[in-house]
Amino acid sequence: MPLLEVEALRKYYRGRGRWRPGKERLIPAVDGISFQVEEGSALGLVGESGCGKTTTGRLILRLETPTAGSIRFDGQDILALRGERLRSWRQQAQMVFQDPQASLHPAMTVGEAIAEPLAYHSALSRREREERARELLAEVGLETVYFHRFPQELSGGQRQRVGIARALSLNPRLLVADEPLSALDVSIQAQILNLFIDLKERRRLTYIFISHNLAVVRRLCDQVGVMYEGRLVELQPVGDLFRAPGHPYTRALLRAIPRLEGRRRE
Amino acid sequence: MLNPLALVSEGADACADAHVADACVPDAHVADTCVPAAHVPGTAAPLLELREYSLRLRRDGTGLLDKVSFRLGTGEIVGLIGESGCGKTLLALSLIRLLEPNLFTVAGQVFWRGEDILAWPEKRLISWRGKELAMIFQEPMTSLNPVWRVGAQVAEAIRLHQPVGVKEAASLACQALRQAAVAAPERLMRQYPHELSGGLRQRVMLAIAMANRPRLILADEPTTALDVSIQAQILELMLRLREETGASFLLITHDLAVVAEVCDRALVMYAGRVVEAAATRDLLDTPRHWYTRGLLASLPGLDGEGRLPVIPGAVPAPAQYNWRGCGFAGRCRRALPRCGREPPPWSDVGAGHWVRCHAPA
Ligand SMILES: Nc1ncnc2c1ncn2[C@@H]1O[C@H](COP(=O)(O)OP(=O)(O)O)[C@@H](O)[C@H]1O
Numbered sequence A: 001m002p003l004l005e006v007e008a009l010r011k012y013y014r015g016r017g018r019w020r021p022g023k024e025r026l027i028p029a030v031d032g033i034s035f036q037v038e039e040g041s042a043l044g045l046v047g048e049s050g051c052g053k054t055t056t057g058r059l060i061l062r063l064e065t066p067t068a069g070s071i072r073f074d075g076q077d078i079l080a081l082r083g084e085r086l087r088s089w090r091q092q093a094q095m096v097f098q099d100p101q102a103s104l105h106p107a108m109t110v111g112e113a114i115a116e117p118l119a120y121h122s123a124l125s126r127r128e129r130e131e132r133a134r135e136l137l138a139e140v141g142l143e144t145v146y147f148h149r150f151p152q153e154l155s156g157g158q159r160q161r162v163g164i165a166r167a168l169s170l171n172p173r174l175l176v177a178d179e180p181l182s183a184l185d186v187s188i189q190a191q192i193l194n195l196f197i198d199l200k201e202r203r204r205l206t207y208i209f210i211s212h213n214l215a216v217v218r219r220l221c222d223q224v225g226v227m228y229e230g231r232l233v234e235l236q237p238v239g240d241l242f243r244a245p246g247h248p249y250t251r252a253l254l255r256a257i258p259r260l261e262g263r264r265r266e
Numbered sequence B: 001m002l003n004p005l006a007l008v009s010e011g012a013d014a015c016a017d018a019h020v021a022d023a024c025v026p027d028a029h030v031a032d033t034c035v036p037a038a039h040v041p042g043t044a045a046p047l048l049e050l051r052e053y054s055l056r057l058r059r060d061g062t063g064l065l066d067k068v069s070f071r072l073g074t075g076e077i078v079g080l081i082g083e084s085g086c087g088k089t090l091l092a093l094s095l096i097r098l099l100e101p102n103l104f105t106v107a108g109q110v111f112w113r114g115e116d117i118l119a120w121p122e123k124r125l126i127s128w129r130g131k132e133l134a135m136i137f138q139e140p141m142t143s144l145n146p147v148w149r150v151g152a153q154v155a156e157a158i159r160l161h162q163p164v165g166v167k168e169a170a171s172l173a174c175q176a177l178r179q180a181a182v183a184a185p186e187r188l189m190r191q192y193p194h195e196l197s198g199g200l201r202q203r204v205m206l207a208i209a210m211a212n213r214p215r216l217i218l219a220d221e222p223t224t225a226l227d228v229s230i231q232a233q234i235l236e237l238m239l240r241l242r243e244e245t246g247a248s249f250l251l252i253t254h255d256l257a258v259v260a261e262v263c264d265r266a267l268v269m270y271a272g273r274v275v276e277a278a279a280t281r282d283l284l285d286t287p288r289h290w291y292t293r294g295l296l297a298s299l300p301g302l303d304g305e306g307r308l309p310v311i312p313g314a315v316p317a318p319a320q321y322n323w324r325g326c327g328f329a330g331r332c333r334r335a336l337p338r339c340g341r342e343p344p345p346w347s348d349v350g351a352g353h354w355v356r357c358h359a360p361a
């Protein structure tokens, strides 16, 4: 049985549409998407900005309420959760953001930021929390000297490591990573991508990995869903998708990736 | 292709015959200042030429750029590549003379069509900047005025440098937007920047930059904040604009694949220095500096699987740049004992391909 099952998920907003002036109407951000993710595997969601990837992630985490559809995790109906059980779901499913700066408080040291979720969601003592935070710091590949630093003193890649450590602090089973590499240099993207790959193996983590770059997704994900205007236009195991992209939009996305062969100049 | 030549130096005469720079100067501590003479095919004057341009913080003398030398020819697209923190933006801001003189000290020369712009008074710079030379940034919102309509902003840029009336400026603005491949320029002129997508804003920036037909556009990570599909469109647009107007571009990026797609030639920067320079194909097919090799290996590409080879660590802050030796020594798996204490000399490895490494690949 798949760990996560999403069915006919929809989210409509009342608005004017993003770049178009005009009358208010219902705008579909997510327009009936379905997929399943096995435990310990990764689903990549690709597509251009505004196509509904982030909204999908937020719906799964119950940060927003869907207009229709169902989300099941480990057999449980996520949309029916209330009170204590919803709280517990929000520990099991964590999010990693594009810009960790925005999710890290500037007045909190790295150690404090990583330990903070433990203060709310665990019975650990202060000492135990600090101990745990140090272990997490090591797990994401940061030296202990960073424990007492502030986020502003860190590079983009280091901050993303802290964001990941924080997301891991409650031992989640599902990680929704929303464009976690897009703000980083290509060389640092490779480092963080390797970290995601290691964590997947070591912790048997299940991922929803949101990206606009298929080349990155290929390295980490087992399945890829291509989104366009709120819909999944293609959903395939990663190998098949690269071997035989079915949808013209997928082929366009593949063509858009800059290549070392430099086809455009010729 | 124009002017494939990469490096020149004031000390060029002294080492005109030497292929390896340190062979030409007896004084060891100045060895790294001696850049090999350029082998210029023909005598076409470059549009832009830097000679040992250095930049420091006035406050404490921290070195930011160390003796950067290169030439850029008319119609060339040159890539400036390196990770964040290597000094690429500072170099671009130097070229357009936008650095606050109270904060920095400079040395060396920056020639614009044979004249040293470092000697120019502010008045001359104002009529040159935006007219002969324009710059676009990663985040267009930082240079667009949020309370002005797009049309007014493009027209304003035109009126700053061309003696035209309001009406004519508006029609030129519309033309400039159309040239930047905006589908409905008339409608766009009436919109505000916040109403536009990131890709469209970047097109507006390109339209503003191109409006006065500049000879050179400095493009600082113009596509880094964009989706790959929009990035592809902007890169294609740059190539087309070069074709149509003959303008040159200096394209700053951290992505070698972007360089591969559009640049004729590229300069690799690390820790405030240029460490390798070559025609794009040479650089990608036979990278000689270990930093360039590391950057190439860490690109995901479309055919590999699993973990990527990475360059360990990160670019240090300028106060920790090691200019006594090779700046990359701390992250280089091939580093020799002397790499940390002797600046590598420039070597000419053929066909306008230059590298600064004690043990090139
Ligand atoms: N709170 C909201 N109100 C109105 N529109 C929204 C809201 N959140 C998202 N949208 C719109 O929904 C669409 C999909 O957004 P999003 O999920 O953020 O896409 P992506 O993650 O691919 O960038 C976009 O057009 C966006 O503007």
Ligand code: SF4
Binding pocket: B289, B290, B291, B326, B327, B328, B329, B330, B332, B333, B334, B335, B336, B339, B344, B356, B357, B358, B359, B360
């Ligand atoms: S000079 Fe030494 S440290 Fe620098 S790139 Fe070459 S081998 Fe590596």
Ligand SMILES: [Mg+2]
Binding pocket: A049, A050, A053, A054
């Ligand atoms: Mg998004």
